Amino acid sequence: MSAxxxxxxxxxxxxxxxxxxxxxxxxxxxIAAYPITPQTHIVEHLASMVANGELEASYVNVESEHSxxxxxxxxxxxxxxxxxxxxxxxxxLMNEIxxxxxxxxxxxxxxxxxxxxxxxxxxxxxxxxxMAARDIGWIQVFVENGQESFxxxxxxxxxxxxxxxxxxxxxxxxGFILSxxxxxxxxxxxxxxxxxxxxxxxxHRLDPRNPVTMGAFAMxxxxxxxxxxxxxxLTNSYEHIVxxxxxWGKLTGRxxxxxxxxxxKGAKILLLTMGCLxxxxxxxxxxxxxxxxxxxxxxxxxxxxxxxxDLRKAVGDAELLIVCDRALSLGGPGGxxxxxxxxxxxxxxxxxxxxxxxxxLGGRDVAPQAYKDIVAKAKAEMEQGPSQEFSLYGVRG
Amino acid sequence: xxxxxxxxxxxxxxxxxxxxxxxxxxxxxxxxxQGCGEALAxxxxxxxxxxxxxxxxxxxCMEIVSSGLPQTAWMHPWIHVAFENTAAVASGVEEGLxxxxxxxxxxxxxxxxxxxxxxxxxxxxxxxxxxxxxxxGHDFTYVCWDNEAYMNTGIQRSSSTPFGAMTTTSPPGKxxxxxxxxxxxxxxxxxxxxxxxxxxxxxxxxxxxxxxIKKAIETPGPAYVHILCVCPTGWRSATDLSVRxxxxxxxxxVFPLFEVENGKYHLTVQPPKVRPIRDYLKPQGRFRHLRxxxxxxxxxxxxxxxxxLLAKCGASVPxxxxxxxxxxAEEGA
Amino acid sequence: MKPLxxxxxxxxxxxxxxxxxxxxxxxxxxxxxxxxxxxxxxxCIRCGVCWTVCPEPAIVExxxxxxxxxxxxxxxxxTCARECVTGCIxxxxxxx
Numbered sequence: 001m002s003a004x005x006x007x008x009x010x011x012x013x014x015x016x017x018x019x020x021x022x023x024x025x026x027x028x029x030x031i032a033a034y035p036i037t038p039q040t041h042i043v044e045h046l047a048s049m050v051a052n053g054e055l056e057a058s059y060v061n062v063e064s065e066h067s068x069x070x071x072x073x074x075x076x077x078x079x080x081x082x083x084x085x086x087x088x089x090x091x092x093l094m095n096e097i098x099x100x101x102x103x104x105x106x107x108x109x110x111x112x113x114x115x116x117x118x119x120x121x122x123x124x125x126x127x128x129x130x131m132a133a134r135d136i137g138w139i140q141v142f143v144e145n146g147q148e149s150f151x152x153x154x155x156x157x158x159x160x161x162x163x164x165x166x167x168x169x170x171x172x173x174x175g176f177i178l179s180x181x182x183x184x185x186x187x188x189x190x191x192x193x194x195x196x197x198x199x200x201x202x203x204h205r206l207d208p209r210n211p212v213t214m215g216a217f218a219m220x221x222x223x224x225x226x227x228x229x230x231x232x233x234l235t236n237s238y239e240h241i242v243x244x245x246x247x248w249g250k251l252t253g254r255x256x257x258x259x260x261x262x263x264x265k266g267a268k269i270l271l272l273t274m275g276c277l278x279x280x281x282x283x284x285x286x287x288x289x290x291x292x293x294x295x296x297x298x299x300x301x302x303x304x305x306x307x308x309x310d311l312r313k314a315v316g317d318a319e320l321l322i323v324c325d326r327a328l329s330l331g332g333p334g335g336x337x338x339x340x341x342x343x344x345x346x347x348x349x350x351x352x353x354x355x356x357x358x359x360x361l362g363g364r365d366v367a368p369q370a371y372k373d374i375v376a377k378a379k380a381e382m383e384q385g386p387s388q389e390f391s392l393y394g395v396r397g
Numbered sequence: 398x399x400x401x402x403x404x405x406x407x408x409x410x411x412x413x414x415x416x417x418x419x420x421x422x423x424x425x426x427x428x429x430x431q432g433c434g435e436a437l438a439x440x441x442x443x444x445x446x447x448x449x450x451x452x453x454x455x456x457x458c459m460e461i462v463s464s465g466l467p468q469t470a471w472m473h474p475w476i477h478v479a480f481e482n483t484a485a486v487a488s489g490v491e492e493g494l495x496x497x498x499x500x501x502x503x504x505x506x507x508x509x510x511x512x513x514x515x516x517x518x519x520x521x522x523x524x525x526x527x528x529x530x531x532x533x534g535h536d537f538t539y540v541c542w543d544n545e546a547y548m549n550t551g552i553q554r555s556s557s558t559p560f561g562a563m564t565t566t567s568p569p570g571k572x573x574x575x576x577x578x579x580x581x582x583x584x585x586x587x588x589x590x591x592x593x594x595x596x597x598x599x600x601x602x603x604x605x606x607x608x609x610i611k612k613a614i615e616t617p618g619p620a621y622v623h624i625l626c627v628c629p630t631g632w633r634s635a636t637d638l639s640v641r642x643x644x645x646x647x648x649x650x651v652f653p654l655f656e657v658e659n660g661k662y663h664l665t666v667q668p669p670k671v672r673p674i675r676d677y678l679k680p681q682g683r684f685r686h687l688r689x690x691x692x693x694x695x696x697x698x699x700x701x702x703x704x705x706l707l708a709k710c711g712a713s714v715p716x717x718x719x720x721x722x723x724x725x726a727e728e729g730a
Numbered sequence: 731m732k733p734l735x736x737x738x739x740x741x742x743x744x745x746x747x748x749x750x751x752x753x754x755x756x757x758x759x760x761x762x763x764x765x766x767x768x769x770x771x772x773x774c775i776r777c778g779v780c781w782t783v784c785p786e787p788a789i790v791e792x793x794x795x796x797x798x799x800x801x802x803x804x805x806x807x808x809t810c811a812r813e814c815v816t817g818c819i820x821x822x823x824x825x826x
Contacts, residue, residue, distance in 0.1 A: 029496045032489055056500065058492035063529030067485035070478055070526065074453065074489020077476050080496055082489075100478055105745040166744065204744050206451045206474040206490060208508045213469035213748040215477030221734040222466050226746050228739035411815055414778030425786040425803035426754035431762065432807030436785035463754065466746055467734065470754035603782055629807075637808030637821075640783050 008186040008252065015146040016041035016179045018187070019111055022153035023083050024055045025193040028109075029200070030080035032060040032071035036090040037123045038175035039113040043085055065090035069097040069108075076106035077214060079205035081157065084108065087175055088115035088129045095133060101168050102137035103230060104214060105204070107160035108168040110138075111153065113175040114275065114326075116362045124363020125175045127275065131327040131336040137230055139169040139237055140304040142274045146183030149173045151254060154188075158197050158244050165237045166203060172303070174276040176363065188252070196251060235305050258302035259310040263289055267296030269320045269375060270352070274300045274337065277324055277359065277366060284371035295375055300337065308344050315345075321352045322378045324371075324393075326360045334358060334390025353382060356390040364394065413604060418444055427470040428462040432636030434627030434643060435459055435542045438600040439513075442540055442624070443473065445610035446511050451494075453487040455514030455523060456480040458549040458628075459542060474508075481522035484530035484539060487512035491535045509614045510537040516557035517547045520583045531590040531619045538613045538620040541583065544628035552631040556581040559651075560698075561691050562683045564631075569686040579698070587621035588657050594620040595657040596665075601627075601643030605654055605665055612656075625652045633682020642680060649677040650703035655710060662709040673719035674699055759786065763806030765821045767799050773818035780810035780819060 013021075019042050023031075031050075033043040049055040058075070062068045065086050076082040086094065091112055101108055116122035117129050130140070139159060143149045149171070156169040173179060188196075204212065218226055242258065249255025260278075263285050264270065273281045278299040288295045298314050298321075300307075315321055325335025333339045338356030345351040355378050360366040374393055381387065422443035429436040439459050443452075452475045454460050460477050463470035478486045487510050494507035512530070514523055519541040527539060546564045547553040554564040558576045563569055567576040587595045594616040598606040606624065613620035625646055627639040634642055646652040647666055651674070654666040674696040678684040687695075700717060707714055732741070743749065767780075776795040781787065788803035789810060799810075811819040 029500070030489070030493050032485075032492070056496070058496040060488060060492050060533065062485060062488070063525060063532075067482060067488075067526050067529055070482035070485035071489030071492070073478055074476070074486040074491075075493035076489075077486075078451075078490045078493030078497065079502070080493035082493070096479060097482065103745055104478075204747055206476060208449050208451065208474055211472060211474040211751045213464055213471050213475045213751070214745070215475075216464040216466045216469060216746055216748055217461065218466045218746060219734060222737060222742075225737055225739040226466075226742050229742040230745075232739070411775075411777045411779065414782040415776075417778075417782065421787060424752040424755050425788055425800065426752075426757040426759060427786070428757070428759065429785060431805040432809055433785050437783065437809075440785065440787060464748075467732075467737075467748060468754045468757060469748045469751060472751045600783075635808075637812040639785075639807075640809055640813050 008188050010184060010186050012182055012184050013146070014041065014180060014182050015149050015173065017045050018146055018150045018185055019153050019173070020045040020049065021187060022150045024049055025188065025190055026081070026154050026157045026197055027199070028055070028057055028081050028083040030058045030075035030082045031084060032062050032068045032075060033084045034062055034065045034068045034086070034090060036065070036087050038115060038179045039085045039087045039090070039111065041179065042111060042113070065094040066097060069094040069101060072108045073097065073101050073104065073106055076108050077206050079200070079202040081161070081200040082106070082108045083110070085111040085113065087113045088117055091129045091133060092117060098133060098136040098138065103226070105166040106168055107157075107166050107200070109153070109156040109160055110168065110170050112170050112172050113179045114172055115175040122362040125177050126361050126363065127172070127326040128328070128361070130170070130172050131329070134304070134336065137167070137234060138304060139165070139167050139234070139241065140172060141170070142172045142301055142303060144276050144278045144299065145178070146181070147185040147254065148256070149178065150185055150187065151248060151252070151256070154193060154197065155244050155248055159237070159241050161200050162240045163203050165233065165240050167234060167237060172275065177276050186252070192251065196247070238305050238307065241302065256301060257310070258307035259314045260299040260301055261314055262297040262299065264296035264298065264314065266294055267318055268294040269322065269378070270296050270298055270315060270318045271371060271375070272298045272300060272321060272323045272337070272341065274303070275326065277326060280366060280368055281324070281371050284368035287368060288372060288375065293375065306340060306344065311341065311344055312348065315352055317350070318352050320378060320382060321354045322374060323354060323356045324374065325356060325358050328358050328361060328392070338390065355381060355386065358390065358392045359394070370394065417607070420444070422472040423463070424470045424472065426468065429458065430630045430636070432629045432639045434600055434639035435544055436462070437639065438542060438606070438624050438626050441600060441603055441606055442610050445607045446509060446614055450509040450511055450614070451490055452476070453478070453483050453490060453510070453512045455483040455518030457515035457518055457542070458544070459513070459515070461549055480518050482526050483512045483514045483518060483523060484526040487537045487539070488530045488533065488535045491537050511614065512537060512539045514541060515548070516541060516543040516545060517555045520556045520581050528590065531587065531592050531621070534618050536617055536619075538610070538622065540610070541621070541623045542626050543623055544626040544631060545580070546631050548628050548631045557583065560695055561687050563686060564683070574687060574691050584623050587623075588660070590619070591660070592619040592621060593617070593659050596622045597652065597654050598622055598624045599643045599647060599652065599654060600624065601640045602647065602654060602666055609656065609665070631683070633685070634680050638680055642677070645672065645677040648672045649674050650699050651677055653703060653706055655706065662706070664707070664710040664712045667712060668715060670716045670718055671703070758802045759805050760788070760800070760802045763804055763824060765806040765808065765823050766801070766804055767808070767810050767819045768822050769797060770818045770820070771796055773816050775816055777815055779813055779815050783809050783813045785809065
């Protein structure tokens, strides 16, 4: 097997458009979508590709996101490769159906252009939309640049449709700050994608020649077992996800990991970020290292299933882990990611101090200086003892 | 033989039952109440849609009584997702089948797509999805099982609950006579979407229902069939009266049976004499509390609406033996 | 599927999918009834109306064209007796 990356052409393209090209190359067959800022460019471009015969697909302009996910279930149940995209309020509106889509094991792929949840209304980027959907039972990954957006959108289909997996998959990309920027990226050609991603072969579909009943209700005697099956399937999808990422690495030269590490060698202090926060945090870490601070960065890519072992290994024997959340769980322990990370380390005899900072809510810019401030604050907190459960970085007042 | 309602019934005698297909697509063993009018409707609708069909069903009585793990009463490929989205799920199935057919992945023509839901899942919480599906023109049939309340959850009112009816959330009391608004005209809403086929039907007129469903599924584009389903539990009627009550609903003008094909109305069952509303209300405990003023109002409005419908259908006006002789029109009025 | 309580999580099909159409027939709703229909054959005209109006359905045709209840499923609602064209069906209480 040659290690040479597949034929690719380098283009400059708005990331939303790159994602639509990924969906086109993946030969998505059925799309039901409702427009919402900042996902709109994705669905608009898909509509024009379908209208021009560049993508052979059923494209349905449903009348709400709740109907979008419902129609996607119908499409997937009929046996078609299904895709949709949404953000924020749309994700919240389809919330009820998201749980059902994964419970019924439909391999739908969805892009979430992460945007703050109302109220107040905000069209700008943060992770509150997807953090309010942690429990939906989907596979979830985060990407931080245009190349990753393109790559993971294609890989999502392969992961979802694996007969051992058959779970819907979300690719989270930051709204506006990623969806609407023009970046340089390598696009694969159709032949390479076809070889990587064969046609969808459903393991369950609605067919009069082989009638099945989907969506039966469960009495208390059986509900737990059904949920357990889902839990085990989602947890075990880890190995299948990693395999697909390895295969992509051989194909393109870009190998992805559940937890990416940046300058972590010998780091006593680690920052943890997700999505675009990571690219800026990298700059801050470079500068802090140059100034002699033993700081490193962990970038959490795989969110569900939660990569316990990768995270614990990546942290190693660092003394302080600073989790930067881009969402706030009101009235709770603070950041959703920080809460889960602390939980992941709780059972260990040897674990770092874990502090949480909330940054960038509602699209507020997070510059490299923010990370330097946060590291300084965190160090002070370690010396003086933490003054509060968590901090909202940059809040005035 | 108007008893069995088929418009050309003079051609048939009572034996037409023996001509109907025997294969059951909604099997015994379902847990509906004794005498359930809705189960009877499902039984005949599923026969009419035939083998080559896919059903998307909303949460509700018929879904719950038929699909508790690990058993199912459905012989068709069947999917239940949620309460308010069956029209959206059906839209997705229809579009999925379309693209699979286009790509040559289906052997044979795509199966028919039929969405089914109760009055709750159709006229209330499901109205948005239904409106969207009708507007988009999907090739599917929507069947509404109208038992006039949220029966599965314990008889709470819906927008389909008739005026004056008792439900647990529209109970009569010292300051109320029950449901205080008129039943939502879902059929008019469907007609307003300009879809090619809309019809009302009743399991009390089995053959009328059967052939309407057949017409609906063969009509390209959206079709909507609204079926009145007597619910002995919720209507507080005797379990053996469901077919009779459904017939009374037609004979009193409460639930006329008609079709609207591309905007043109025509009546499919026309009782030559209309019966007074009290004949319909009396056997139902849910109306027992009504006093004369409410009943007279209902009677008046039913007659008005029925006459409007007859005009739309271009049908002759039947006898209303219970109405007083109409006074001659005044000169110069 | 086995009875509910005997299923382990490993037994669960894809998302709780049911692969056997009509498996509801395993549930004998006939246990519910407190009365059942009896046909007086001499007055039965074998029209089939009773079979048409049964919601279960729990009426089966015998050889010879007459009808009888299916004791496995008849819930005793009485609709067949009410709708019978000749009135030849009577509802009779279940004996203990």
